[in-house]
Amino acid sequence: MAFRHKNTRRIEGLDSNVWVEFTKVAADPSIVNLGQGLPDISPPSYVKDELAKAAAVDRLNQYTRGFGHPSLVKALSQVYERVCGRKIDPLTDILVTVGAYGSLFSTIQALIEEGDEVIIIEPFYDCYEPMVKMAGAKPVFIPLRYVNKFNSKTKAIILNTPHNPIGKVFTREELQVIADLCIKHDTLCISDEVYEWLVYKGNKHIKIATLPGMWERTITIGSAGKTYSVTGWKLGWSIGPQNLIKHLQVVHQNTLYTCPTPLQEALAQAFWLDYKRMDDPDCYFYSLSRELESKRDRMAQLLQEAGLKPVIPDGGYFMIVDVSTLNVDLSDVHEKQPYDYKFVKWMITSKKLSAIPLSAFCGPETKRQFEKYIRFCFIKKDSTLDAAEVILKNWNKQTA
Amino acid sequence: MLRRAGPSLRHFLLERKSSAGYSSYSSEAKMSRPVQARRLEGIDKNIWVEFVKLAATYSKVNLGQGFPDFPPPDFLKEAFVRALSGENHMLHQYTRAFGHPPLVKILAQFFGKLLGRDLDPMTNVMVTVGAYQALFCCFQAFVDEGDEVIIIEPFFDCYEPMVKMAGGMPVFVPLRPKAPKDGKLMSSADWQLDPAELVSKFNERTKAIVLNSPNNPLGKVFSRGELELIANLCVKHDTLCISDEVYEWLVYDGKEHIRIASLQGMWDRTVIIGSAGKTFSATGWKVGWTVGPNRLLQHLRTVHQNSVYHCATVAQEAVAQGFQRELELYGKPESYFVQLPKELQQKRDWLVQSLDAVGMKPIIPEGTYFLVADISEFKSDVPDVPDSDEPYDSRFAKWMVKNKGLATIPLSAFYCGAHKNNYNHFIRFCFAKEEATLKAANDILQKWKLERTSP
Numbered sequence A: 001m002a003f004r005h006k007n008t009r010r011i012e013g014l015d016s017n018v019w020v021e022f023t024k025v026a027a028d029p030s031i032v033n034l035g036q037g038l039p040d041i042s043p044p045s046y047v048k049d050e051l052a053k054a055a056a057v058d059r060l061n062q063y064t065r066g067f068g069h070p071s072l073v074k075a076l077s078q079v080y081e082r083v084c085g086r087k088i089d090p091l092t093d094i095l096v097t098v099g100a101y102g103s104l105f106s107t108i109q110a111l112i113e114e115g116d117e118v119i120i121i122e123p124f125y126d127c128y129e130p131m132v133k134m135a136g137a138k139p140v141f142i143p144l145r146y147v148n149k150f151n152s153k154t155k156a157i158i159l160n161t162p163h164n165p166i167g168k169v170f171t172r173e174e175l176q177v178i179a180d181l182c183i184k185h186d187t188l189c190i191s192d193e194v195y196e197w198l199v200y201k202g203n204k205h206i207k208i209a210t211l212p213g214m215w216e217r218t219i220t221i222g223s224a225g226k227t228y229s230v231t232g233w234k235l236g237w238s239i240g241p242q243n244l245i246k247h248l249q250v251v252h253q254n255t256l257y258t259c260p261t262p263l264q265e266a267l268a269q270a271f272w273l274d275y276k277r278m279d280d281p282d283c284y285f286y287s288l289s290r291e292l293e294s295k296r297d298r299m300a301q302l303l304q305e306a307g308l309k310p311v312i313p314d315g316g317y318f319m320i321v322d323v324s325t326l327n328v329d330l331s332d333v334h335e336k337q338p339y340d341y342k343f344v345k346w347m348i349t350s351k352k353l354s355a356i357p358l359s360a361f362c363g364p365e366t367k368r369q370f371e372k373y374i375r376f377c378f379i380k381k382d383s384t385l386d387a388a389e390v391i392l393k394n395w396n397k398q399t400a
Numbered sequence B: 001m002l003r004r005a006g007p008s009l010r011h012f013l014l015e016r017k018s019s020a021g022y023s024s025y026s027s028e029a030k031m032s033r034p035v036q037a038r039r040l041e042g043i044d045k046n047i048w049v050e051f052v053k054l055a056a057t058y059s060k061v062n063l064g065q066g067f068p069d070f071p072p073p074d075f076l077k078e079a080f081v082r083a084l085s086g087e088n089h090m091l092h093q094y095t096r097a098f099g100h101p102p103l104v105k106i107l108a109q110f111f112g113k114l115l116g117r118d119l120d121p122m123t124n125v126m127v128t129v130g131a132y133q134a135l136f137c138c139f140q141a142f143v144d145e146g147d148e149v150i151i152i153e154p155f156f157d158c159y160e161p162m163v164k165m166a167g168g169m170p171v172f173v174p175l176r177p178k179a180p181k182d183g184k185l186m187s188s189a190d191w192q193l194d195p196a197e198l199v200s201k202f203n204e205r206t207k208a209i210v211l212n213s214p215n216n217p218l219g220k221v222f223s224r225g226e227l228e229l230i231a232n233l234c235v236k237h238d239t240l241c242i243s244d245e246v247y248e249w250l251v252y253d254g255k256e257h258i259r260i261a262s263l264q265g266m267w268d269r270t271v272i273i274g275s276a277g278k279t280f281s282a283t284g285w286k287v288g289w290t291v292g293p294n295r296l297l298q299h300l301r302t303v304h305q306n307s308v309y310h311c312a313t314v315a316q317e318a319v320a321q322g323f324q325r326e327l328e329l330y331g332k333p334e335s336y337f338v339q340l341p342k343e344l345q346q347k348r349d350w351l352v353q354s355l356d357a358v359g360m361k362p363i364i365p366e367g368t369y370f371l372v373a374d375i376s377e378f379k380s381d382v383p384d385v386p387d388s389d390e391p392y393d394s395r396f397a398k399w400m401v402k403n404k405g406l407a408t409i410p411l412s413a414f415y416c417g418a419h420k421n422n423y424n425h426f427i428r429f430c431f432a433k434e435e436a437t438l439k440a441a442n443d444i445l446q447k448w449k450l451e452r453t454s455p
Helices: A018-026 A045-055 A070-084 A099-111 A128-134 A172-184 A242-253 A261-276 A284-305 A339-351 A382-393 B047-058 B074-085 B101-115 B130-142 B159-165 B195-201 B224-237 B294-305 B313-328 B336-358 B392-404 B435-453
Strands: A094-097 A117-122 A138-143 A154-160 A188-192 A218-223 A236-239 A309-311 A318-322 A373-377 B125-128 B148-153 B169-177 B191-193 B206-212 B240-244 B270-275 B288-291 B361-363 B370-374 B426-430
Touching: A018 A339, A045 A261, A045 B074, A070 A094, A070 A236, A070 A261, A094 A099, A094 A242, A099 A128, A099 A188, A099 A218, A099 A236, A099 A242, A117 A128, A128 A138, A154 A172, A172 A188, A218 A242, A236 A242, A261 A284, A284 A309, A284 A318, A284 A382, A339 A373, B047 B392, B074 B313, B101 B125, B101 B270, B101 B288, B101 B313, B125 B130, B125 B294, B130 B159, B130 B206, B130 B240, B130 B270, B130 B288, B130 B294, B148 B159, B159 B169, B169 B195, B191 B195, B191 B224, B195 B224, B206 B224, B224 B240, B270 B294, B313 B336, B336 B361, B336 B370, B336 B435, B392 B426
Parallel strands: A117 A138, A117 A154, A154 A188, A188 A218, B148 B169, B148 B206, B206 B240, B240 B270
Antiparallel strands: A094 A236, A218 A236, A309 A318, A318 A373, B125 B288, B169 B191, B270 B288, B361 B370, B370 B426
């Protein structure tokens, strides 16, 4: 009998992934990697020390509470109570997940289904679209400055502030417009705030969940990877009202049940340390932001000196830039891919510098609009930025 | 949720200040349908949430949830510390999504050797967040609405809700106990499938069968004959096999763990699932893996990249080093895979003696670190309640943890709703515990026995 087993309908068409494609290409150590969003700076030493301490305790190498290690959910509730100005119950209002990615998945699986529409603001962190599709729902794309697609089928809007890849930090007024629409249409808000601490001078990160009428309809997502420069720990969290979080917990108990224990314990201890100094400028939440602001400014300068016009981000650790002024002719490249995909691949091979094409963050109708943009990640050590500087300075000296 | 088109808010640009005064619904608008997705229907209950809480509150000795109370081996803990504190701080950042290269390479080598196959680390192995997430990926990748999945009872409880969440229909087939030889204690080998009954469960809608050998909770290690029976049916009906082998190293009395994927016609249709937590006594690390043909794993990769994407790096690095050591020591007495089952067998025998002495009838497990015992003799302490919704063994286990401080898990937890009362006078013990713990359990049981038999 012939083998009849193909993939399920829910994952039809979801097999390709920009990261799988580009991380492979950029893995060559001779490439200056400003592509994937991972730091090459070291996490703070106390974070690593706490992990070593946790691993030395026997019971911390075994299962912990499924919905989140008690000391971690307690620490998170304290930090976020302070930030949000409201009581947060560590056991019912928080779920710890495998990265913010896991929180997005749990939220979408818990609350989104066939027949629903989910508004996604473009450009968007690429996983939102396939996750919505995997839940059987329809992604509805809207450009950053235009929010008119709410209707009776709109189950949720996904908000990402500070925004990846643009680096926008939504203002209170902008959040209020979204909030008003959510309340009017009884829509949920999935608020991806992984870069919440990385906001630069003149900007303030505002949690949409703190706006009137929004706590009860918002899931706010955070990330240890982005907060503590430990993307490889893959710990994230969802915070929200019990009547929503309980459904995420059901998904979690039926998908992976519990997250790793020693990492959660170490993270809890790191949070306590920084919670105690939240009034102190040395708190890592603020010191990292300051460090990144100077890297942002340096990155912008390098790009400007190369004749490019980068979009200066107000938050996050990405910077996008229009490369059309470089006039790189790739018409002889026959692959059917948007210009920016071809450009990045060409740049990796001929300039040994990597980035991510912006059309990876666009829905089908806007890909053309953004196909001259690429995204650089600047949470990199000085020597990496130095190497990037050399490449950019010499850009025009070599023939393409 | 009440959904109505209100006054038009078309062309509302973000740059404009929001205007007050449009009519809006009160934020207490009632929902006309539930907020949660239908896929969560019937899967919200979970036995562990309740029993873990009870154990935490009442138990003096916890033989309930399945995790060791002894640490992982030193070589593994040392590998973890080396990974987190070493010069390469990039081990704190993302690694390859489908598995950290050193880990998938050693897993491909190790399992390739065991299966007698050349395995490609990039396409025949995928790392997951524990075996639990591997199971999830399998069901999501292969089970569509209307597909049937055969589950052998008693079963690790997550299989049923995972099949349901994928829209599938679980079809249950029981292991049935045969009476042991005169005077002997029952063995997990005495619990067997009825071949005709198994055959009757396969049809054209059967997408997969879940096999768990060694089996949690009974400890059964399926024999070659039993595996061949299952394999023949899989081949005949073109059925997939999801083979949960997390306890693969924990087999006793010289028994052999046979991998169904090594049987004729099975490699191409089987996903093998393994667990670092069970292999290396580090359940809290949540590192698992799948091994199988690329044509199946490619779909697991799609689910994985759209659900968690990466697994934590440091633990993967440490597990890779653990496996490297075990590959070098394979079959030798210093191998952890030789030492751990040896130690656990002793603990098994000790617990068997303990239970037998007080009148609980243990079923001797051929594998895993679980043991099931018949508590019928103790019914006088916890009388039956007719018309109770709750299975007897569940009430018994709750009573026992509250009154005797000994935590266990009722066997009915491992049966589907309709069958929970079929075998409701058994409880499951976990014996992956320090000697002191097992001794303390024995003390509780002995004291209880004295109370029962004293005039």
